[in-house]
Amino acid sequence: MSTYSKDEIIKKLEVAESEMWKFYSQDFVNYRGKTSDKERDYYTEIIAKWLLDNIELFNDIKMISRESSYKVDSHDGKIKNEKSEREEEIIAMKLFDFSQNQGKVFDIIGKIIDYQTPLKNVRADKAGKIDLLAYNEEEKTLRILELKKPDSEETMLRCVLEAYTYLKVVDKDKLLKDFGLPKNTKIKACPFVFYSGEQHQEMKEIKDSRKNLGELIEKLGIEVIYLEEKDEEYSVVI
Structure with missing residues (x-):
């Protein structure tokens, strides 16, 4: 990958700011290296700081x-094509199946109540799908989970921004109503990443070389959740 200076990255951000709904999907959000300047900051740190300084842009x-309905009746957790290359979707369906058909209640997040929850109203709408919805009945908290496969190379910044974008896009009142949840349910946006993955490695540096990422996570009210798989059994890391 080419290297960019801080100024070059900021120019890219200023071009992209007019379409904040797809900011998370911009190539530069996944840049893993460091700037060509003598400071050698992580690209994601430059972006996170710029977003903190321009936090009002998220209102766009x-x-x-x-x-x-957000609740799609055909979602049964049955994997039709085991050989599918859509690994994240298959993991999501397995987690849903564990909760819905085997009664598993995960630590922190509770029960998985849906996967691939649609956000579009009409086909032309610019929106993706929520990977997983999980409801913790004791906490009365619904979590929008942005799942990443174990070997995902996406940056934690990308995961954070995607989850937060979906939180902004979804009609929260209708989402709760469609799933029969109490009106006073809290809704959180949560990157749902593997404990062994690249994203967790980034989080280990949050107090050192990734402070801006840490501040952005806090500012946006993001909760990072870690997932582990052992012998085809999935669990949330406490």
Whole structure:
């Protein structure tokens, strides 16, 4: 990958700011290296600091009110194609199956209540799908989980921004209603990453070389959740 200076990165950010709904998917959000300047800052640290300084831009992400139900009746957790290369989707379906068909209640997040939850109202809408929804009944908290596969090379910044974008896009009142959850349910945006993965390594540096990322996570009210898999059994790391 080419190397960029801090100024070059900021120019990219200023171009992208007009479409905040897709900011998380911009290539530069996944740049893993350091700037060519003598400071050698991580690209993601430059971006996180710029976002902290321009936090009001997130208000440009508009809610999409979905007329159809967020709850899709055909979601049964049954994997139709075991050989599918969509690894994250398969993991999501397995987690849903563990909760819905085998009664598993995960630590912290509670029960998985849906996967691939649609955000679009009409086909032309610019929105993805929520990987997983999990409800902790004791805490009355619904978590929007942005799942990443074990060997994902996406940056933690990308995970944070994607989860937060979905939180902004979803019609929260309707989401709760469609899943029969109490109106006073808290909704959180959560990167859901593997404990052994690249993203967890980044989080270990949060107090040292990734302070801006840490501040952004705190400012946006993001909760990072770690997942582990052992002998085809999944658990949330406490």
